[in-house]
Amino acid sequence: METEVMDGNEPPLAEHSRLGPYRLVQQLGEGGMGVVHLALDRQGRAVAIKVLRPHVAHDPDARARLAREVETLEIVRHPNVAPVLDADLDGPRPYLVTKYVPGPPLDDYVAEHGPMDGDDLTRLAEGLAGALDAIHAAGVIHRDLKPGNVLVVDGEPVLIDFGIAHAVDDIRLTMTGLVMGTPGYLAPEIVEGAEVSEATDWWGWAATLAFAATGRPPFGRGPMEAVLARVARGESDLRDTDPGLRPLLRAALDPHPDNRPSSTEVVEALRRYAAGEPVADGTRWSAHTQVIDNPPPPPPDAGPVSSDPPPPPPPPAQDPGRAPATAYPPIANGVSDWEAAMGAPAGVDPRIGRPGRSGEIAAVGAMLTALAAAAPLFAFGLLVSLGALARTADRSVTSLILRRTERGVRRSDVPLAVAASPLHFVLGLLGSLVFSIVPLIVAVGVMFTVAFLVSAGTGGLIEPIRPLPLAAGAVGGVLASWWGPGGASLRRGTRSLVRGLTPTQTARQVFLIVLGVIALGSIIWLTTTAELQPTWWPSSGPPELP
Missing domain, CATH: 1.10.510.10 (Transferase(Phosphotransferase) domain 1)
Known part of the structure; x- marks a missing residue:
């Protein structure tokens, strides 16, 4: 062809x-x-x-x-x-x-x-x-x-x-x-x-x-x-x-x-x-x-050599019906992605160049791991819920940016965003449920693998529903959620939510303290419970193994 x-x-x-x-x-x-x-x-x-x-x-x-x-x-x-x-x-x-x-x-x-x-x-x-x-x-x-x-x-x-x-x-x-x-x-x-x-x-x-x-x-x-x-x-x-x-x-x-x-x-x-x-x-x-500290001036054929930088090019013409766009959009660190999107130039993604808040996100993963060792079903439900909220946030911001890219900034942006919120949440929840299948499979596989390795190393028998295998499985499940199928939307949405919750240094410290208290409480729960038995609330007891 x-x-x-x-x-x-x-x-x-x-x-x-x-x-x-x-x-x-x-x-x-x-x-x-x-x-x-x-x-x-x-x-x-x-x-x-x-x-x-x-x-x-x-x-x-x-x-x-x-x-x-x-x-x-x-x-x-x-x-x-x-x-x-x-x-x-x-x-x-x-x-x-x-x-x-x-x-x-x-x-x-x-x-x-x-x-x-x-x-x-x-x-x-x-x-x-x-x-x-x-x-x-x-x-x-x-x-x-x-x-x-x-x-x-x-x-x-x-x-x-x-x-x-x-x-x-x-x-x-x-x-x-x-x-x-x-x-x-x-x-x-x-x-x-x-x-x-x-x-x-x-x-x-x-x-x-x-x-x-x-x-x-x-x-x-x-x-x-x-x-x-x-x-x-x-x-x-x-x-x-x-x-x-x-x-x-x-x-x-x-x-x-x-x-x-x-x-x-x-x-x-x-x-x-x-x-x-x-x-x-x-x-x-x-x-x-040959090091020359004071070289001679350029030869005459070079024309005038100015030490001043060349003048910047004139700004591109703007459509009077649109907000002026900028190649390097200034976004304040204390503004959430949603608030930034409300005021961002048409077609410019407010998430560009924003800090990723990796420390806070890692703390969330650590909290989920500790919680999974103490209350596995609750931790799994929390992971699905947080995934739904993250995907909802990502869909909301992305749809707004694409709408403004196509049509420019309009007064109807906020009403349309509010009207579309229920749909975005439903799609986010469905996506979270569907994309939790692979992480769940990974988590179960890691649980049994760790239980087998510990049993082989100690000579005793350890069940996969004990805290150590559960915690290891939670790590595998969280990583599979983050980098596996559907992980891109989860990552973007999670960063948006965390940035909204921690816009300042004080808020960041409070957020980390809260997560630390939850993780520490989960560890205390396990150490004070007989035989380190995790709770399976709201069910009456642990699932029976074949």
Whole structure:
């Protein structure tokens, strides 16, 4: 079957339109290879979709190479890398789906907060180094590491757009949009059309760090030909960078890849820099590095080189009938998901970028485990009830976001949400009952397994309905509920409920104390009951074993 491709005349994708199973919310940015949109999947989760431009879709070989890259990149898992979630490279509008990262690009971050130094610069350097190690271990070369492809979230960098440039290495550098605006972040071997390697990415790493430390491109601005010529000659401007880090940056920006430090050498140099030691002492690459504390100004052909960051692009035009959207929605920590959804911009999921409350959720699981050892039937009923409430909350928030994505913010949002509450609860309860079957099977299996192992180890006979097997079974059942079938909705809804119950630090402490009291009470019940016999209330006694 012939693959359908774009001919370059297709209209741009509109906001709130669909692309495969995803609903586009707003455009986040664009570059030479594609346009990036914030989108929602069928479950209302936020993702970033990069829709590739026609010159990629025109080339079947480029599509095939990109498909192979995507298959490789799907295995990359690193906290400083935005993971690839999905891709469609055969349709008329090829796209790549990654996790949405709620943070500004590094260039915007530096424009707002000023150049980085000290611990902030060290965190950036180490985070990007770890990200490069992860993608290199997967056999991928990024080739396009620059400030625009680094997002900053709570001071930590997250690398995006990796693998795209490597997959389309036959596209000419002079093609409109590929080089314009970022020629100072293309390694010399890319400019010359030579073979790329891991050293290519370490060059981009150093160029990005130099920008973060100074607020200006390391090879200046001006005509593209002049900037690329300085890149090829290795004439970097590292004024205002930390003298302790400057030798490492200059070595990594060497125009000859063989002279640049390797991954191991970069990590060791960063360790030395963090410890206040000279980074170049005894290194292989020090022989090729000339440290210049006060380099001469850029040559005249470069045009004016400004230390000021480029002006931000004008905000996109907004539909006067809709609430203005923002790419990085500010959500206060003291606001529940439901309250945030009531005031969130149309199409923006208020759960994006919110803290997960992992400590409180772990405490809930510990409480259920202790309770299961003391009162198994009650604990199981409580688990089903909490699952129903969590799934109800998830359905309510998701349906509201999808409605606003499609129709915008309306006065009828609250009445419709209230009217739909009973239906969401019924569906949540049914889902909780259905999806509790697998966890129940897992729990019973773990109970019998633990009882058998204990009996074999002690030489005595222990029944599976004793506290220890019951507690072990509860752990298995809770984990199966959380990560098994239907677990995604349970996780989202549970986090929403816990965030609503613990909006402040005081509420969090009270919540943890209450759970601790329940767990401690369950343990006391067992230790003060004859022969550690759990209660089977409301039934008259334990089930009879065959």
